[in-house]
Amino acid sequence: MKTIITTPHAPAPIGPYNQAVLTGNTLYTSGQIAIHPTSGNLVLDDIESETKQVMSNIKAILTQANMSFDHVIKATIFISNMDDFQKINTIYGSYFDDATAPARETVQVARLPKDVNVEISVIAVK
Template identity: 40%
Template structure:
């Protein structure tokens, strides 16, 4: 099986030794996205809703670079530093995903890169 590295300048460049996403066969594995502005490389300022929107915009850009869309995502992993943000992140996710929704986990963590309050990774299957 060959691996194809997915990269786009419409999402933030990796801040470590990893790729934005990797395609193996018809499956694309996304690295976690935090609310970095791809144009400036700086964190989006604002509340959890603004951060979550930037994260989902970044995921959307990587999905499109891989030849897919958010509708092709089958699994989402959400990491938040405060489960009190759960409802807001749900509301923002509903702006980007429509039924049938992907499988999902939401996990509270003690910290995220660059002091982000939210990070999201995903798995997408292409036809």
């Protein structure tokens, strides 16, 4: 059995998918990019502000599912330029305690939706 998780505090999907799906105690988020949920505009001023918007979107989805970053067990980060890795990592890392940070992979890709620079998805468990 699955429950679709949606919130107006994260951007609406730009395709045939949902913001997240909860099955049992496990939440799977779709990849989030730096779309501001209210304006619908991309936040692309710099990689730090872009990553902060992505993490804010993830936080909104986690909150809607009555979870927090403490519940995240796995993250996947797609980036368009590995030279941005350290800046993205610094922002991403500020949302987790080092001792309980989730498992993760970071992959450089040729292109991301709407030509953004970073996309992140997470799996969380209550």
